[in-house]
Amino acid sequence: MLAFWLFLFIALHPCVATPWPYRYLRKACINSDCSAVRVAISNPPINLWNANTVVELNTLLKSLNDQNSTKVVVISSDIPEFYITNLDANIFTPKFEGLDVTDILTMYFDNLALLSSIPTIFIAEINGRAWGAGNEHLLHMDMRFAGPEAQFSAPEVELGVIHVGGLQLLTKLIGPGRAAEYLLSGKQVDSKEAARVGWVNSAFSTAAALREHVDSLAKRIALFPIEAIRATKEGIAEQAPSRQSIQNDMNRYNKLAALSTVEGNIAKFLALSKNQSREWELNIGNNLVQLYT
Numbered sequence: 001m002l003a004f005w006l007f008l009f010i011a012l013h014p015c016v017a018t019p020w021p022y023r024y025l026r027k028a029c030i031n032s033d034c035s036a037v038r039v040a041i042s043n044p045p046i047n048l049w050n051a052n053t054v055v056e057l058n059t060l061l062k063s064l065n066d067q068n069s070t071k072v073v074v075i076s077s078d079i080p081e082f083y084i085t086n087l088d089a090n091i092f093t094p095k096f097e098g099l100d101v102t103d104i105l106t107m108y109f110d111n112l113a114l115l116s117s118i119p120t121i122f123i124a125e126i127n128g129r130a131w132g133a134g135n136e137h138l139l140h141m142d143m144r145f146a147g148p149e150a151q152f153s154a155p156e157v158e159l160g161v162i163h164v165g166g167l168q169l170l171t172k173l174i175g176p177g178r179a180a181e182y183l184l185s186g187k188q189v190d191s192k193e194a195a196r197v198g199w200v201n202s203a204f205s206t207a208a209a210l211r212e213h214v215d216s217l218a219k220r221i222a223l224f225p226i227e228a229i230r231a232t233k234e235g236i237a238e239q240a241p242s243r244q245s246i247q248n249d250m251n252r253y254n255k256l257a258a259l260s261t262v263e264g265n266i267a268k269f270l271a272l273s274k275n276q277s278r279e280w281e282l283n284i285g286n287n288l289v290q291l292y293t
């Protein structure tokens with residue numbers, strides 16, 4: 001009899017009942033009813049952002065859109081030293097085979113918009129490199145907390161393009177002067193500096209302290225009525241950059257991406273970095289300067 005009840009408990013427990021169909025996303029419940037969950041990005045060796053992760057995140061975000069049981073989602077990484085790095089540059093090369101690049105990019109921008117618009121609260125727990133695409137994702141979440149290994153960079157200018165999905169949000173968050181400094185230089189920013197300028201809410205000196213803070217915040221938010229959580233997110237979203245300014249960035253990006261110099265830069269980047277090797281990606285913002293020296 002005990003075995004039966006145990007079976008029933010396990011089968012009906014919210015963390016076990018739903019099958020988890022993802023390969024690059026790892027889930028864990030933060031509280032007992034699983035209304036606060038952690039999703040760790042797991043695409044070794046560096047959490048490169050490619051078609052697989054774009055597609056899986058899209059499925060996850062859409063599944064969160066029409067439900068009331070998950071209130072808070074913490075997005076972290078289980079890859080040491082990396083949060084989420086850049087969009088895999090291979091998809092921009094003529095040799096790329098696989099999904100249509102336009103489809104991947106459409107889904108990529110759809111994911112960013114979903115993070116800002118769907119009624120779930122997203123907390124970025126960053127304790128590794130967040131480069132390019134990684135930074136664009138965390139900027140679209142509701143709040144950000146960093147650990148000692150966190151570093152941030154928007155290195156797109158170094159390749160001849162712009163930080164299209166994050167430029168407006170970063171400018172709102174840290175102000176135009178600081179945004180200019182970081183966006184124009186591709187500089188790498190550590191967790192203390194990020195906390196000082198407001199890129200993240202706060203920085204913690206150990207991974208354990210970061211985890212403890214994020215977990216307790218997620219649990220606490222998940223106690224409260226979902227309608228109030230949603231209305232607060234909606235209200236804050238009224239401060240978001242306008243659709244027009246985001247569209248303008250998209251137009252600027254498309255013009256730049258069509259230049260032959262950009263194709264050359266991507267080829268050089270792939271060669272110099274030995275196809276985005278781990279060693280090189282640890283310091284992408286600083287290493288990309290080599291394209292010009």
Ligand SMILES: *[C@@H]1O[C@H](CO)[C@@H](O)[C@H](O)[C@H]1NC(C)=O
Nearest residue numbers: 065066067068069226227230
């Ligand atoms: C979620 O709750 C709202 C009311 O707050 C309700 O209108 C909606 O149908 C619910 N959705 C689901 C999938 O249960």
Ligand SMILES: *[C@@H]1O[C@H](CO)[C@@H](O)[C@H](O)[C@H]1NC(C)=O
Nearest residue numbers: 048050088090270274275276
């Ligand atoms: C470069 O790395 C990607 C994965 O990161 C892989 O799919 C691709 O085949 C590699 N290309 C070459 C030329 O090694």
